[in-house]
Amino acid sequence: MxxxxxxxxxxxxxxxxxxxxxxxxxxxxxxxxxxxxxxxxxxxxxxxxxxxxxxxxxxxxxxxxxxxxxxxxxxxxxxxxxxxxxxxxxxxxxxxxxxxxxxxxxxxxxxxxxxxxxxxxxxxxxxxxxxxxxxxxxxxxxxxxSDAMLSDALIQFLVKRNLKNWLLIKGTNPKDIEIAESLKNSAKKFGGNILEEKTWKLNADIRRRAQLEIPAFTQGKDYDVVLTADYYGDFGEYLYFNTWLARPIAGTQGLQALTWxxxxxxxxxxxxxxxxxxxxxxxxxxxxxxxxxxxxxxxxxxxxxxxxxxxxxxxxxxxxxxxxxxxxxxxxxxxxxxxxxxxPISLVHPKALVSTSPQDGFLHPTNDLDTLGVASFQVSCKE
CATH class of the missing domain: 3.40.50.2300 (Response regulator)
Structure with missing residues (x-):
């Protein structure tokens, strides 16, 4: 033993x-x-x-x-x-x-x-x-x-739903600007149309003034969706039901493209x-x-x-x-x-999964997941 x-x-x-x-x-x-x-x-x-x-x-x-x-x-x-x-x-x-x-x-x-x-x-x-x-x-x-993958996922869905005309509202910090550029690139890539781009510069608490400030700020052409580039949430949450036209919100608020x-x-x-x-x-x-x-x-x-x-x-x-x-x-x-x-990238609002991109109909020669984000010809250097 x-x-x-x-x-x-x-x-x-x-x-x-x-x-x-x-x-x-x-x-x-x-x-x-x-x-x-x-x-x-x-x-x-x-x-x-x-x-x-x-x-x-x-x-x-x-x-x-x-x-x-x-x-x-x-x-x-x-x-x-x-x-x-x-x-x-x-x-x-x-x-x-x-x-x-x-x-x-x-x-x-x-x-x-x-x-x-x-x-x-x-x-x-x-x-x-x-x-x-x-x-x-x-x-x-x-x-x-990448931001490009996230914006491509969102724009594919909007284009497929024939919501192709957008008002883009961005903040002033560097992350907002990067996201806005990504949304514009995706719009160009998939055939959407940004009718107008506006920058939110109001450095004040709008919690009690949203019903007055936002309708005036969002007046413009007849857009289908308001796209937001508001990484830290300074104004985007207050666009719901306050825009000049009653339209859905998508981007960093509203319908969001998320990993999880x-x-x-x-x-x-x-x-x-x-x-x-x-x-x-x-x-x-x-x-x-x-x-x-x-x-x-x-x-x-x-x-x-x-x-x-x-x-x-x-x-x-x-x-x-x-x-x-x-x-x-x-x-x-x-x-x-x-x-x-x-x-794949999920499109969600706070209580439900709406869709998953890549969307059907957006094709790629080798892998439809490569319709999301940077393509090989856009990479400046290769090893």
Whole structure:
């Protein structure tokens, strides 16, 4: 009996000694948001992080059978230097995978670090279209959709419904301007018509004056829909039922193009929603989902490569054979020309799923998911 016990102890020790520890670094840049002049419900402070935590928790149940263990390290800070230093310390230990929740300026700084070329970065929250067009870093992947993907998804739906004439109202901060440009590009791409573009410059609380200010502001030609580019919610929420013409609202308010929302329940999504709510004590949002998906992609790759080698895993990510199921009714894969993950985009209002893009009838030579977002000829550099 003692010999059997000794054998089991030695065998267990041998198994533990051969476990592959997979360290995943999460970097989050905290942002000092401008004051919002409305009653907008704030985004949870732990968006994205909770998605990663759930993915690691779920994955480690099965990873032990592959002698693998996923370990999360994180750095969350307003200070760029803190995040850069954490990356440099982490890369000195020959780690491979970094999930990013940072703005474009810091993201580019991280990519320029001496040992950044030795790791795989996955952008889980930054929607900048320019990153997908101008970044030459093959080791930068994107699970977050670009602004172009989101606006294309919305405009496809409006065009299909024959709602082709729009009034565009944008705010003045840089994110509003980026979203507005994306909506204009999508309108041109799919044959819509922006009749007029207006900029909201009123720097005052309109909660009690919306019924007076907004009808006058939205007078114009006979538009079908009001498109909004109001990232922080300064005015968009008050357009409902206050516009000069009684028209639907779409964009950053009203009908929204989102990666994820509570109302998505098909294709087994309800199971993910339930697990997340049990873990985070709140609904799963788009940032949570994209960060969860970034982690799942790492887990999926390691189950095949069983290696932390950067090149081995990148080769898999960019191959035609790499696909991942993600509760969206389609297998998702990476675009070889810019590292963007192809995925359907949901069109929702706060209480229901309206549709999913790409819409039927919008065709592509190889993959209809590529009707959403940047095309290969728009990418300024290729490796």
């Amino acid at each position: 003692n010999k059997i016990l000794i054998f089991m102890i030695l065998f267990t020790s041998f198994i533990k000694a051969n476990v592959l520890d997979i360290n995943i670094l999460y970097l989050e840049e905290q942002i000092k948001k401008p004051p919002t002049l409305s009653n907008v419900i704030e985004e949870p402070k732990d968006s994205a992080l909770k998605g990663i935590e759930l993915a690691i928790k779920d994955s480690n149940r099965n990873a032990r059978f592959l002698n693998q263990k996923f370990i999360l390290e994180k750095e969350i800070s307003y200070n760029h230097e803190d995040l850069i230093n954490k990356l440099n310390q982490w890369t000195n230990k020959n780690n491979t995978f970094v999930i990013l929740n940072v703005q474009t300026k810091l993201l580019n700084e991280l990519l320029k670090q001496e040992k950044a070329k030795n790791v795989i970065f996955i952008n889980a929250t930054n929607n900048s279209t320019q990153l997908r067009m101008n970044s030459c870093n093959k080791n930068l992947l994107h699970t977050a959709p 929302h509570k109302v998505i329940e098909q294709w087994g999504a309800a199971q993910l929603q339930n697990r997340f709510e049990k873990h985070a004590k709140r609904w799963m949002n788009s940032k949570d989902y994209s960060a969860w998906l970034a982690t799942q992609i790492i887990v999926s790759a390691l189950s095949k490569t069983k290696s932390l080698d950067k090149e081995t895993n990148l080769k898999l990510f960019y191959s035609d054979s790499f696909e991942i199921g993600a509760y969206k009714g389609r297998k998702l894969s990476f675009r070889q020309f810019n590292g963007q993950l192809r995925q």
